[in-house]
Amino acid sequence: MSALAIIGGSGFGSFPGLEAQERKQVDTRYGTTSAPLVYGLLNGRPLWFLARHGPEHQLPPHRINYRANIQALADAGCTAIVALGAVGGIHPSCAPGVLCVPDQLIDYTYERAHSVFDDEGAGVEHVEFTQPYDDALRRALLAAAADAGIALRDGGTYGVSQGPRLETAAEIRRMAQDGCDLVGMTAMPEAALARELGLGYATLAFVVNWGAGLSDEAITMAAINAQIERCADEIGRLLAVLVERRPG
Numbered sequence: 610m611s612a613l614a615i616i617g618g619s620g621f622g623s624f625p626g627l628e629a630q631e632r633k634q635v636d637t638r639y640g641t642t643s644a645p646l647v648y649g650l651l652n653g654r655p656l657w658f659l660a661r662h663g664p665e666h667q668l669p670p671h672r673i674n675y676r677a678n679i680q681a682l683a684d685a686g687c688t689a690i691v692a693l694g695a696v697g698g699i700h701p702s703c704a705p706g707v708l709c710v711p712d713q714l715i716d717y718t719y720e721r722a723h724s725v726f727d728d729e730g731a732g733v734e735h736v737e738f739t740q741p742y743d744d745a746l747r748r749a750l751l752a753a754a755a756d757a758g759i760a761l762r763d764g765g766t767y768g769v770s771q772g773p774r775l776e777t778a779a780e781i782r783r784m785a786q787d788g789c790d791l792v793g794m795t796a797m798p799e800a801a802l803a804r805e806l807g808l809g810y811a812t813l814a815f816v817v818n819w820g821a822g823l824s825d826e827a828i829t830m831a832a833i834n835a836q837i838e839r840c841a842d843e844i845g846r847l848l849a850v851l852v853e854r855r856p857g
């Protein structure tokens with residue numbers, strides 16, 4: 610049976626409704642994970658969960674040990690990852706409150722350990738990354754959303770910024786010109802590492818603010834947190850249907 614993992618981002622330090630059966634702090638050749646891996650049952654169906662920013666949301670995006678996180682999930686037997694991500698909206702149709710499964714990425718990050726092919730003399734594989742997201746998993750998310758009666762935007766380009774600061778208005782204008790619809794801080798190197806380790810990977814993005822300069826209102830953490838709370842119920846319901854529908 611293929612094992613599914615959810616990586617929780619901002620607002621998802623734990624997963625609502627998941628009955629934990631096992632928690633394990635894992636050490637990998639890259640070091641330790643952001644938080645203990647949680648294995649449990651969601652409505653009786655098996656699921657792994659990992660809090661990307663740590664149990665206390667203490668890790669900023671550029672300090673996350675992405676390699677340890679993805680390696681640990683692979684070692685645990687996970688074959689597919691749904692990564693939750695709070696994002697800013699850039700495309701006019703990506704207003705706060707919109708849920709989206711992006712189909713493309715542009716990586717603006719730097720100085721992150723971003724590959725498992727990092728040891729001199731150990732060889733390298735140049736993984737295919739034309740389509741950075743797993744199409745079957747994206748389609749399963751879209752089908753689950755349709756079943757649950759939840760609007761989910763199909764496709765979009767996720768621009769990954771370095772953070773932890775938010776962007777300038779000019780940076781968002783440049784990202785819009787580049788074709789980015791969304792901006793977030795964590796999809797890379799996560800997506801590429803999943804590909805290198807042979808795991809299916811899809812992002813379920815939820816828009817929590819307009820990108821910098823696209824609205825007259827200042828971007829505040831209070832407003833972002835309020836929007837995360839407003840999205841949480843739909844995300845929980847959508848993922849419950851996804852897990853329910855998985856074969857096995």
Ligand code: HPA
Binds near residue numbers: 696697792793818821
């Ligand atoms: N920029 C980058 N990352 C984000 C944003 C943003 O505006 N909102 C939520 N995550």
